[in-house]
Amino acid sequence: MKKAGKLRTLRDLTKVQKDILDFLIDQIKGKGIPPTLAEVAKHFGYRNRATVQQHFGAIEKKGFIKKNPKLSRGIELTLEDKFFVPKPVIGEVAAGNPLTIYPDAIDTIELPTIARMPKDSFLLRVKGDSLKDAYIFSGDIVIVNPNLEPKNGQIVAAVLDDAAVVKRFYKRKNEIELVSENPEYKPIVIEKKYPSFKLVGIVVGVYRNMEKKKAG
Amino acid sequence: MKKAGKLRTLRDLTKVQKDILDFLIDQIKGKGIPPTLAEVAKHFGYRNRATVQQHFGAIEKKGFIKKNPKLSRGIELTLEDKFFVPKPVIGEVAAGNPLTIYPDAIDTIELPTIARMPKDSFLLRVKGDSLKDAYIFSGDIVIVNPNLEPKNGQIVAAVLDDAAVVKRFYKRKNEIELVSENPEYKPIVIEKKYPSFKLVGIVVGVYRNMEKKKAG
DNA sequence: TAAATTACCATACAAATGTAGGGTATTTAA
DNA sequence: TTAAATACCCTACATTTGTATGGTAATTTA
Numbered sequence: 001m002k003k004a005g006k007l008r009t010l011r012d013l014t015k016v017q018k019d020i021l022d023f024l025i026d027q028i029k030g031k032g033i034p035p036t037l038a039e040v041a042k043h044f045g046y047r048n049r050a051t052v053q054q055h056f057g058a059i060e061k062k063g064f065i066k067k068n069p070k071l072s073r074g075i076e077l078t079l080e081d082k083f084f085v086p087k088p089v090i091g092e093v094a095a096g097n098p099l100t101i102y103p104d105a106i107d108t109i110e111l112p113t114i115a116r117m118p119k120d121s122f123l124l125r126v127k128g129d130s131l132k133d134a135y136i137f138s139g140d141i142v143i144v145n146p147n148l149e150p151k152n153g154q155i156v157a158a159v160l161d162d163a164a165v166v167k168r169f170y171k172r173k174n175e176i177e178l179v180s181e182n183p184e185y186k187p188i189v190i191e192k193k194y195p196s197f198k199l200v201g202i203v204v205g206v207y208r209n210m211e212k213k214k215a216g
Numbered sequence: 217m218k219k220a221g222k223l224r225t226l227r228d229l230t231k232v233q234k235d236i237l238d239f240l241i242d243q244i245k246g247k248g249i250p251p252t253l254a255e256v257a258k259h260f261g262y263r264n265r266a267t268v269q270q271h272f273g274a275i276e277k278k279g280f281i282k283k284n285p286k287l288s289r290g291i292e293l294t295l296e297d298k299f300f301v302p303k304p305v306i307g308e309v310a311a312g313n314p315l316t317i318y319p320d321a322i323d324t325i326e327l328p329t330i331a332r333m334p335k336d337s338f339l340l341r342v343k344g345d346s347l348k349d350a351y352i353f354s355g356d357i358v359i360v361n362p363n364l365e366p367k368n369g370q371i372v373a374a375v376l377d378d379a380a381v382v383k384r385f386y387k388r389k390n391e392i393e394l395v396s397e398n399p400e401y402k403p404i405v406i407e408k409k410y411p412s413f414k415l416v417g418i419v420v421g422v423y424r425n426m427e428k429k430k431a432g
Numbered sequence: 433t434a435a436a437t438t439a440c441c442a443t444a445c446a447a448a449t450g451t452a453g454g455g456t457a458t459t460t461a462a
Numbered sequence: 463t464t465a466a467a468t469a470c471c472c473t474a475c476a477t478t479t480g481t482a483t484g485g486t487a488a489t490t491t492a
Contacts (some may be wrong), residue, residue, distance in 0.1 A: 016439070033289055036479060051440055053481070058438080072288050072448070073249055099463055100377045135351055206422075232469070246438070252449065267470055274468080288478070290448055 013062060018056050020044070021064055024075060034075040136206055140164055144201040157200040164202060228278055236260070236271050237280055240291060250291040352422055358382060360417040371419040382419060 013021060027035045034211060037049040037056070046052060056075065059065050069075030136142065136155070144157045156169040158178065167178040167188070178188040229237060239259060243251045251263040253272070262268060272291065276280050284290030286368070352358065360373045372385040374394065383394040384405070394404040 014438070028248075032244070032292065036288065038478070038479095046440075048441060048443095049479080050442080050481085052485095054439080067480095069478065070447080072252070074480090076248070135353060137351060230468070253451095254448070262470075263448080264471060264473095266452090266472080283450095286450065286477080288448090377471080 013059065013064065017055055017059050017062075020052070021059055024065065025077060028075075028077060034073045036073055136166065138202075140206050142203045142205055142206055150199065151201050155203040157203060169199075169202075229275065229280065233271055233278075235273050236268070237275055240281065241293060244291075244293060250289045252289055352382065352419075356422050358422055360419055365417065366418050369427045373416040373419060374414065383417075385418075 020040060023040060024034060027033070027039075035043075037052045040052040041047075042048050043050075056065065056067060056097050060067050064078055066076045066078055068076065142155075142157065150156050150169045150171075152170050154169050155166060156178075158169075165178060165188070167180055170177040170179060174191065176190045178190070180187070235258065239256060240250065243249070245254075251259075253268045256268045256419075257263075272281065272283060280294055282294055284292065302351045329408050344363050358371075366372050366385045366387075369385050371382060372383050372394075373382050375384075381394060381404070383396055386393040386395060390407065392406045394406070396403070415425065
């Protein structure tokens, strides 16, 4: 049954199945409760619940959801980070000089949670100490909202030449300046049309887990 | 209908209604989906769903839940913090000298969410800058787990003489020392049996919302 | 080329679900 | 003291829900 040198990834979800999974996540995250078969069917224009039923079966077989038999709205997401942070960290970001590699791509199917909810925020783990003076430290998780327009002075996440950075954003006449709080790092200046620069989003929050850290 | 000089608080829920609301929150927070009438009835030993139905009506009339008519499991909590932080902040905590007042009590009906889930973590907003060097700042929200044994050097939340503090914890021979990172604040030394001292929990995480802050 | 998977359709059914209406006894408020 | 509100009970009903079964056409895999 299982193929040898090819491991099962998210890619093995078909387009339709992925759309349905997307809708599931959307509902569960957004409305709070999973939809019924009928609700899903209605959303996709299916005349029949059985269609959804079968898709659920396929998606479950591939391990992305779990059905609680007989229970109404008994669908659970499998790939979730259950505790405090509802979305997985999608990659590491250098707060200092651009060092760390951004994960494959922000919108591949490989990173489902983010690809699914571009309207929503997502998480990045910070590496490096260039934002020390903005009280963001290596290991912290920043919450990024990709749908806000950055204002001068705000901390943003951006991709620059295949690396990602978290820095303060300043828009000048013909350029964009990304400034570290830490004076050890020099500001990065980007001409506005610089192709490999892409603003990912605004950092709206920071989360730090203290449990792993050694006590002083 | 409405009384004059007395405003409607959580206290206006009857014991039974509060128990049901507790169960609702427990289920929604824990299992993820709201229970059905039947499930609630079974939990409380009611022979009939109608009983729960009527309690739901009463609780809704008092504004604690919202029923989505005809929708199965269509109960929503009203008093919730919807976004990132699933639990409300229950009070302010002085990171510096004990200044701020702890809310009425941790287990009154006034603070339902905490009273309800003592097993789980809860949130406190930090006021003061005594933990500046531990990278916790005024306005940050600390996540407190009340069910962990503190180890030396860990940051804990504690109640001391009607004030709450967030400090590093050190257990000595016959006393407990609560130390600020900020040298401006002197350590607080508590004899072990000091009655008005109560350890609330261990700070397991810090969350900071950046959106409100002014850009540098 | 044969077999499996995918993507829909339809029908049928028992159980679950929310709702409504009516009843009783006790407690609380006007 | 009278009227609400509370806290349960019961029966009844139309829908909703999950599930099962069977079918068709297109695509993918072996």
